[in-house]
Amino acid sequence: MTSSWTPLGPPVSQDRIITSFPKWYTPDACLQLKEHFHGQVSAACQHRNTGTVGLKLSKVVVVGDLYVGKTSLIHRLCKNVFDRDYKATIGVDFEIERFEIAGIPYSLQIWDTAGQEKFKCIASAYYRGAQVIITAFDLTDVQTLEHSRQWLEDALRENEAGSCFIFLVGTKKDLLSGAACEQAEAEAVHLANEMQAEYWSVSAKTGENVKAFFSRVAALAFEQSVLQDLEKRPSAQLRVGDGDEDLIRIEVPKIQEKKTPPGLGCC
Ligand SMILES: Nc1nc2c(ncn2[C@@H]2O[C@H](COP(=O)(O)OP(=O)(O)OP(=O)(O)O)[C@@H](O)[C@H]2O)c(=O)[nH]1
């Protein structure tokens, strides 16, 4: 493990501050087309009423064939480095990346898993509890795209149906251009739709789209976490409106605790 995290760490770097909802890569394979945060989420952030969301980590799991560039992608984001030498991941590793979204601190715990078959059973033990599954493939190797469906199935088996955001990510974009790139992307978009995934092309070598991609991941996960937190609130706060305007709260009186008349208590 290479990371440690303290809640009182250094301030979030400027390029991890997200104020407006990050856009998709292509509208042909995207999880949602909204260009702003949900009204209830914006209002909750404005009033600093996001419960425990800023204190918890959201788990992101990155899966895919060996050598597709999972570790390189994560290292480009978290350390801003690129290593041309291949060092296979053994089992799993993780990094923590801190963001500030609509003024609220938010962290992703990004799990890097091994693509090599012999490490698969170690890695799969870490799939559980993922809020986001990233299936990575190499844009220059169509076989790795074909294997993406199986990687997703394995990761979903350990998680509740419908509970995860799914991304399909084509790596090594710097190695392709023109018609070859268009062709690879078209095939990937087709598969992404079948997988109900959002599609992105990235390059860990040049850094192209890496920051934008993870900002999108963080924003979607953050929004979902805040909405889930609001739903779980014990005090019944009725929300009026369609969710795209500020909240109007109607406090419902809490049910009185049953009081024992004086003198009638047990013992
Ligand atoms: N040109 C180019 N090479 C890349 C890119 N990303 C990764 N590579 C190279 O691809 C090789 C494999 O990268 P890794 O990140 O180690 O692959 P991995 O998916 O983590 O592999 P496993 O840990 O075995 O599952 C390395 O030699 C990297 O330098 C990229 O965006 N462009």
Ligand SMILES: [Mg+2]
């Ligand atoms: Mg690796």
